[in-house]
Amino acid sequence: MNPLYRHAGLLVAALAFGAGPGCADSGTSSAAKATGGEPGNRQQVWVTAPPKPNGSGVVLKYSAPEALKPGEVATVKLQFSNVQAATGARLELRASDPAVKMVVEGGTVTGPITMVRGDFRELEVQVSSAVDGLYYLSVFTTQDGRFTATSIPLRVGSGESKQKVQGKVLTTPSGEKVVSLPGK
Amino acid sequence: MSNPCSASPATPDSAFPARSGCLAVLFAAVALMTACGGDDAAAPAPSPPADALSCAAVATAGAVTVCGTATFVSVPNNAVTGALNYAAASAKPIRGATAELLNAAGVTVATTVTDDSGAYTFSVAGATGDVRVRVRAEMKKTSGAGGQWDFSVRDNTSGEALYVLDSAGVVPVVGGVVQRDVRADSGFDGTRYSGTRAAGPFAVLDVVFDTSKKVLSVSPEQVFPPLRLEWSVKNAPATAADGSLDVGAGLIGTSFYTFSASFGGHVLFLLGQENVDTDEYDSHVVAHEWGHYFQSAFSRDDSIGGSHTLGDKLDMRVAFSEGWGNAWSGMALGSPIYADSGQAGQASGFIINVAQSPAADDQGWYSEASVQFLMFNFNAASTVGFGPIFNVMTGSLKTSPAFTAMHNFATLLKAAAPGGVGAINTLLQGQQISQVNDVFGAAETNSGGVSVALPIYQAATGQHCVSAEAGLDNKLGTTSFLKFDTTAGSHTLTLSSINGQAGSDPDFVVTASDGSQQFSDGVVPDNETATLVLPAGTHTLALLDFNLTTGKRCFNFTVQ
Numbered sequence: 001m002n003p004l005y006r007h008a009g010l011l012v013a014a015l016a017f018g019a020g021p022g023c024a025d026s027g028t029s030s031a032a033k034a035t036g037g038e039p040g041n042r043q044q045v046w047v048t049a050p051p052k053p054n055g056s057g058v059v060l061k062y063s064a065p066e067a068l069k070p071g072e073v074a075t076v077k078l079q080f081s082n083v084q085a086a087t088g089a090r091l092e093l094r095a096s097d098p099a100v101k102m103v104v105e106g107g108t109v110t111g112p113i114t115m116v117r118g119d120f121r122e123l124e125v126q127v128s129s130a131v132d133g134l135y136y137l138s139v140f141t142t143q144d145g146r147f148t149a150t151s152i153p154l155r156v157g158s159g160e161s162k163q164k165v166q167g168k169v170l171t172t173p174s175g176e177k178v179v180s181l182p183g184k
Numbered sequence: 185m186s187n188p189c190s191a192s193p194a195t196p197d198s199a200f201p202a203r204s205g206c207l208a209v210l211f212a213a214v215a216l217m218t219a220c221g222g223d224d225a226a227a228p229a230p231s232p233p234a235d236a237l238s239c240a241a242v243a244t245a246g247a248v249t250v251c252g253t254a255t256f257v258s259v260p261n262n263a264v265t266g267a268l269n270y271a272a273a274s275a276k277p278i279r280g281a282t283a284e285l286l287n288a289a290g291v292t293v294a295t296t297v298t299d300d301s302g303a304y305t306f307s308v309a310g311a312t313g314d315v316r317v318r319v320r321a322e323m324k325k326t327s328g329a330g331g332q333w334d335f336s337v338r339d340n341t342s343g344e345a346l347y348v349l350d351s352a353g354v355v356p357v358v359g360g361v362v363q364r365d366v367r368a369d370s371g372f373d374g375t376r377y378s379g380t381r382a383a384g385p386f387a388v389l390d391v392v393f394d395t396s397k398k399v400l401s402v403s404p405e406q407v408f409p410p411l412r413l414e415w416s417v418k419n420a421p422a423t424a425a426d427g428s429l430d431v432g433a434g435l436i437g438t439s440f441y442t443f444s445a446s447f448g449g450h451v452l453f454l455l456g457q458e459n460v461d462t463d464e465y466d467s468h469v470v471a472h473e474w475g476h477y478f479q480s481a482f483s484r485d486d487s488i489g490g491s492h493t494l495g496d497k498l499d500m501r502v503a504f505s506e507g508w509g510n511a512w513s514g515m516a517l518g519s520p521i522y523a524d525s526g527q528a529g530q531a532s533g534f535i536i537n538v539a540q541s542p543a544a545d546d547q548g549w550y551s552e553a554s555v556q557f558l559m560f561n562f563n564a565a566s567t568v569g570f571g572p573i574f575n576v577m578t579g580s581l582k583t584s585p586a587f588t589a590m591h592n593f594a595t596l597l598k599a600a601a602p603g604g605v606g607a608i609n610t611l612l613q614g615q616q617i618s619q620v621n622d623v624f625g626a627a628e629t630n631s632g633g634v635s636v637a638l639p640i641y642q643a644a645t646g647q648h649c650v651s652a653e654a655g656l657d658n659k660l661g662t663t664s665f666l667k668f669d670t671t672a673g674s675h676t677l678t679l680s681s682i683n684g685q686a687g688s689d690p691d692f693v694v695t696a697s698d699g700s701q702q703f704s705d706g707v708v709p710d711n712e713t714a715t716l717v718l719p720a721g722t723h724t725l726a727l728l729d730f731n732l733t734t735g736k737r738c739f740n741f742t743v744q
Contacts, residue, residue, distance in 0.1 A: 045425065047426070047427040048427070049421075049423075050421060050437035050438045051438070052438050052439075053440075053492075054493065054506075054536060055493060056493065057491070057493030057495075057496070064425060066425040094528075096460070136420060136422060138460050140527060143493075144493075144495065146524075146534045147532060147533075147534065151420040151421050151457060151460055153425070153435065161433075165342075166339075166380050166382075167347070167382070170224045170290075172224045173224060174292075176346065177343055177344075177345040177346070178224070178345050178346045178347070178348045179347045179348065180224075180318075181349050181350065181380055181382035182380055182382060183351045183352070183367055184367045184368075
C-alpha cells in the first residue's frame with residue numbers, strides 16, 4: 001500500500017517506487033518538488049506549485065526570493081504550462097495585502113491573462129513592501145471552469161504573520177492544549 | 185429552538201449507537217480537583233442569564249442539571265457555481281462531539297456526547313458554582329461495542345491544539361435545571377471574515393460524522409484508527425521557498441491526506457486561507473480526503489499520486505484512487521455535487537457532478553471521471569449498494585495480485601454482488617470498459633489512443649514499453665504492467681533497456697499473488713535488478729522509467 005496521498009505530489013512516483021510505505025516518513029514535501037537552481041544563479045530555486053485535486057491542471061513553476069528587506073524590490077518569476085482545454089486557461093495575480101506593491105511585466109500587464117491550448121507563458125512580477133510581515137502573492141489559474149490557487153510566500157523583514165489568531169490557545173488543568181473558540 | 189432532549193433518536197439505518205445527550209456521565213471525583221497551573225479558568229465576568237428553558241431534562245434532587253444544544257453555522261456551496269453561499273447559512277447541530285461541563289477553575293466536572301440534534305445534558309451531584317459548556321471538535325469512542333473512533337480537528341499552526349467551543353457561564357441551582365446553548369459562528373460579516381471563524385472546525389467534524397456513519401452503516405463494529413484533521417485559517421496553498429511543506433506555519437501545499445510517522449499517523453490537512461482557498465465548508469473536499477484515509481486504513485491503494493485533472497488519461501491506479509475519492513464524497517454525503525469554493529470572498533468555485541457520465545472522449549479505465557461515475561452509480565444501484573463495495577474495498581481488493589484499478593475492482597465487485605452483475609456490466613459498457621470478468625482486464629480494447637496501453641498486463645516475455653504519449657509522471661502509458669509466475673522462494677527480477685536510449689532509470693513495484701508489495705528503485709542506468717522472496721503464483725509488476733521525458737522506451741524483463 002502506498003500510504004502517501006498527496007495529490008499535489010508532482011513526482012510521487014519516485015516515492016512510491018522508492019521506499020514503499022516508509023517513504024512517507026521523510027516529512028519533506030513531495031507536494032512541491034524543488035527542481036534545482038538555474039545555471040548561473042545559485043539563489044534561484046524553481047518550485048513546482050502543488051496542484052489542487054480536481055483543480056485547473058495548469059502547471060505553475062515559480063522562483064521567488066526567500067526573504068526581502070523592507071522596501072526592497074524583488075522579482076518573482078512564473079512559468080505556466082499544460083493548457084489543454086479548447087477554451088484555454090485564465091491567469092490572475094493578486095497580492096494578499098495592500099502593503100504589497102506588485103508590478104507585472106514592468107506594468108504592461110494589469111489584468112487577467114488568457115492562455116490558449118498548448119501555450120507556455122513566463123511572467124516576471126516585481127514585488128515589494130515597506131512593512132515587515134508575511135505576505136503572499138496569490139496566483140489563480142482557471143481551466144475548464146476549475147481553479148487552482150497558489151500562494152507564494154513573501155517574507156519581508158521579520159517575516160512574521162500579522163494574521164489574527166483565532167480563538168485563544170489555552171492549557172487545561174489536565175495539561176491539554178486547546179484553542180478556545182467563543183460560542184454565542 | 186427545538187427541544188434537544190426530546191430529539192428524535194438516530195435514524196433507523198444509523199449505525200451509530202444511541203448518543204443521548206441526556207445521559208451524562210458523572211465526574212464527581214474530578215469535580216473536587218483544583219486547577220493545576222493551567223490558564224483555562226473561566227473569565228471573571230459574571231455569567232449572563234441562562235437561556236430560556238426548552239429542553240426536557242428532569243431535575244434531580246441534590247444535583248445540578250445543565251442542558252442545551254450545540255450548533256455551528258453551516259455555509260453551503262452554490263449548487264451551480266460551487267461558491268460559498270453565505271446568504272443561505274444556517275445553524276446545524278454539532279453531532280457526536282464530546283461535550284464537557286467546566287467549573288470556574290476550568291476543571292471538567294462532567295462529560296457527555298452530543299446527540300444527533302446537538303443536544304447535551306449534564307447532571308452533577310452537589311453545588312458547582314458557575315459552570316460553562318465546552319464542546320470539543322472531537323468524536324471519540326475508544327471502547328465498547330458499536331464501533332470505535334477517534335477523530336479530532338486541530339490547529340496545526342498552534343501546536344496541534346484541539347479546537348474547543350466555549351459557552352458563556354451559567355449558574356445552576358441544586359435540584360434545578362438550567363439551559364445553556366452554544367453556537368459556533370462563521371465569523372463572516374457579509375464581506376469578509378472579521379470575526380473568529382469558530383464554525384470551521386465543527387463544519388469539518390460534521391463531514392467526518394457523515395463519512396464514518398456511512399462506513400458504520402455496513403460495518404457496525406468498525407474500529408477506525410485515530411485521525412487528526414488539521415485546519416487553520418493560516419493554512420495556505422503554499423510551500424516554503426525550497427518547495428518543502430511547513431505545516432506549522434500553515435504552508436500545507438493543498439488539502440491532502442497522508443499517513444506517516446513524521447506526522448504522527450493518519451492526518452488530513454485542510455486549507456483555510458480566506459480569499460484564496462479555504463475548504464472547511466467545502467464538505468466534498470473534506471470527504472474526498474477522508475476517502476483516502478479510508479483507503480489507507482482499511483483497503484489498498486496503489487496510486488502513485490501526482491498531478492491530475494478531469495480529462496487526463498491517467499495511470500489506471502491514479503484514476504481509480506482519485507475517482508474513488510470524488511465518488512466517495514458523493515456517496516457519503518448523499519449528494520453527487522462535488523463543490524469547491526475559493527478566491528475573493530469565496531465567491532468563485534466549481535462543481536463536478538459525479539452522477540453524470542463524462543463525455544465519450546473522457547471515458548475509459550484510465551479516466552478518473554469514469555471511475556467516479558461508476559463508483560457512485562454502483563453505490564446507487566439497488567442490486568449493488570455500498571455493502572458489496574465496502575466488502576471488496578476492505579477484502580478481496582487488498583489481496584488481489586492485480587493493481588488497484590477498475591477492471592480489478594469491477595470483477596471483484598461482481599463476485600461480491602452477483603445480483604448486480606447486469607447493472608455493473610451495463611455501467612462498464614457505458615464507459616467503454618471491458619465487462620469480461622478478469623482482474624487483469626485482458627479483454628480490454630480501449631487503448632485511449634496510447635500505443636503502449638494494451639494489453640494492460642503484458643506477458644513476461646517480449647518488450648515492455650513506456651511512453652510519454654499522454655503526458656509524463658502519472659499519465660497513461662508512463663507505466664508498463666506485466667504478469668509473471670513463480671514458485672515460492674527467492675527470485676531475481678531484472679529489467680534492462682533494449683532500445684539504446686542512454687540515461688533510462690527503470691524502477692518497479694511488484695504485487696505478489698497474495699497482494700503484498702515490494703519496491704525496487706535503484707539508480708543504475710538502464711537496468712534494475714532485485715532479488716525478492718515471493719509466494720507461488722501469478723504476480724504483477726509495474727515498470728516505470730524515472731528519467732522518461734519524451735518518446736518511448738522499452739525494456740526486457742527476466743525472472744530467475
